Every structure is written in C-alpha cells, then in structure tokens.
Amino acid sequence: MQVTFLGTNGWYDSATGNTVSALISARDFDIILDAGNGIAKVDQYLTQEKPVFLFLSHFHLDHTEGLHVLVKFRFKKGLTICGGAGTRTNLAGLLREPYTVPLEEVPFPTTVTELAEGATELPFRVTCLPLVHPVPCMGYRFEIDGKVVTYCTDTGVCDNAVTLARDADLLITECGLKPGEKSPLWPHMNPEDAIGVAHRAGAKRLALMHFGAEVYKTMEERRALKVQFEKDCPGLVVSEDGMTIEV
Template identity: 30%
Template sequence: MKITTIGIWGGYPNKNEATSSFLLEHEGFRCLVDCGSGVLAAVQNYTELRDLDAAIITHYHPDHIADIGVLQHAAMVGMQLKEWKTPFPIYAHDRDEDGFRNLSYKGVTEGRAVEASQTLELGPFEVSFCETVHPVYCLALKFTAGGKSVVFTADTAWKDELIGFAEGADLLVAEANLYEKYVGIIQGHMSGRQAGELAVRAGVKELWLTHLPQYGDILEILDAARGAFRGKADFAKIGHSVEI
C-alpha cells in the first residue's frame, strides 16, 4: 500500500499547511485518514477529490474534522456535475452523537459507524481499531493490505494496549505532540520518547512522528524518539509518499 503525508500538525495547522492527515492507497482505492484544517486544500496536491473512495475519522476534535464541511460541499458539487460517486462514505465512531450525525449531509456524504471491537472491510483494506487515552473518545487505526500493515495511534497518551495493537507493524505513525517536560502535565498526548518506546516495544519496522506542536524546537521530539527507537524514525514529511 502507498501512504502519503497530507499534514503533520496537532491542534491547528501551521501557515499554509494542514493538521495531521494521511492518504492511503491500495489497488486503486484511496482513503483519507482524518480531515482537519487545511486538509482539503492539501490533499489535492496528490489526488483529485472525486477520486477519493472513503474517509475515516479518528475522533471529533476540530484538527481531525474541521474540513468535513468543505469535503461535503465538494461532494455536493461533484454530485451535481455527476463526477462523484455519492454518497461518499465517512467512517467514524458514533460515541459523539452530534459529531456522527454531522458526517451525513444531503445524501452526498454518509456517516458509517465503526466499533472498537470490529474489523472493517474497507475496499482492499482491513481496518481494526483500539480505543486511545484522550479527552474525547478516539480510535487508533490499523490498516492491513497485501500482507503489510500501517498503524496510526491517532491522539493518545501512553497506553499499554497500543503495544499489542501496533505489534509488528511495517509502519507506525505515532502522535508526538509533547516535549518531555509536559508529560503528565498536558493530558491526552505522547512525547517523542513515548512514541519511540511504543515503536520499540511493538517491534515495528519504521516510525513516523505526527501531530506535532507549533512551538519549541520539534527536533527535540525527534531526537527523543530516536533515543528510544534505534530503527528508522523520522517526522512524517508533508508530500512524502512511500510504498509499504
């Protein structure tokens, strides 16, 4: 499968960029992972919007859903032009009733509920889920296809269950929103060291850091991750595509 980094920022986008989001492709199927601020503009560098087949949302914070409204407008225009396959499916948990209801819009997009316990067949992907530790209910995602797997931690503080969930992944895309001094002070996120420790303990092949802070020197976060994980570790890089 192919993964492309759309955005890497947590909370809000840096100037002219997007919040944390990725495009996954396999056998012609294209799935957008999270759709926060700046994502709809940025993803068009890598695909026509009408060629997207699905979106999946980890939770309902604005940096993960802010561009759902404009995605719906794109789908509506696309439907009027008969260019989009509609209704366009948006997968997410439904523990936030209002958030989930808003994923469905005028027959052009359709919210489809997922459960942490299920395995979702999504085009050529098998997607499984793990509840994270975050101020709102949030699901980590594991995509498997063609014998390869990519795990997204989504937003989370450290959680032991993520070790088994990410075990043996070809790529772990881990949030690393915190400088070490904020661990235990800012809730619901991991530091670079914790992302690195997760990568070590899960035995993943490669680690990408995302959901980064806009303040401080983010190289400290990468150094902390590399201090823990001696495998291949780097920031997710905007526009960078790799075949897993």
C-alpha cells in the same frame, strides 16, 4: 503502497503546517486519516479511480475542521466516513446549515459507518480500539495489500496503542510534546513515548505527526528529532506537510 502527510500540526495551522490529515494510497482504495485542514489538499493525490474511505479518530476540531471542504471534491467512486460510536450524530451537528453544506448535499455518494471495537471486515480489514484522551478517541490498524499500517493520534501511552501497532510495517503516531515533557491532564506523547510504543509493539517503522503547533514552532525543532532519535529508532520519519513515504 504510499502514505502522504497532508497536515501534520496539532491544534491549529501555523507556518509549520496544516492540522492533521494523511492519505494511505493502496492498490484498490484511498484511505484518508482524519480531516484537519490538510485534507483540502487530498485531491492533488487521488486518481478518482478508487473508492475513498475517511477514518476519523475523534471530533476535536483540529481533526474535523477540514470537513467543510468536502463539497469541493468529486469522489467519483464515493466516500465512506468511518468512526466510533456517535459518528453519525456528530457529523450531523458539524455538517449542516448555517455552517457548511450538509453531508447529504455534497456532489458524490457518501456512507457513514460506525465501527465497533475490534476487527471489522470492510473491503479490507480494520481494527479499532479506544485510546487515552479526554474525549473518546479511536486508534486504527489497517491490513491491506499485505501490509499493516497503524494510526494512533491524540493519546497517551496505552496498551491499546501497542496492540494496534503489533508487528506493523508502519506506525503513525502523534508527537504533541517535546522530548521529556509530560501532560498527565491532557494525554499526548513525546518522542520517547512514541518510540517506546513502537519498540513494545515490534513495529518496523515509526512516523511522527500531530506536532503541537504551540510546542514545535519551527521546522528546525521538528527536524532535530530525527537527529536526536534516529539511533534509537532507525528509519524514524519526522513528517512534514507534503511528504510521501513508501510502505
């Protein structure tokens, strides 16, 4: 199994990357995590031989603005879009004229699935729980191909993130803040927070993404995190657009 980081910025595109999106390439399925502008590159990594699932954490635009490019894709095995309660209504508001092509008019079959909190058996098991954010935001735990990959972005430290990441082979989490910084009114995590969640959960490996574009203005600032925190978190991944890792 591979994970490819398509967009690793939070809030807006910059010289450091596109807004947030990632791809889990499993044996029988391709799973896209969020639809920031990075999703426009996903067709470079798809075989078109597997069904595609897109999981939306929430509807802030840096996680959904890439939805307007869905019409350029040709998902031959179809696309299933998954999210929490209200996903159908929110998608109908975003994907419509005069803004973009409506979902029912894209050139491949689509299904929208609203997930309840807890575990759901799709063709693979996914568990979703709410995170701490100013708007409803879901974290996901995927159990597939004998591996566990957890995705928690746009959140402060919370017990649900730890629960989702329990013994995960890979925890992908946000790093919107610089080391030592806090944002109590707009919950996000700094590297120490993310490492703390990984340690509490017993996650085997941690990958940081969703770097605040206004906070991490250069790649050097991001890459310095690996040097600073590698000792505390062996195998730490500081993601960049286009990076692929094995799970």
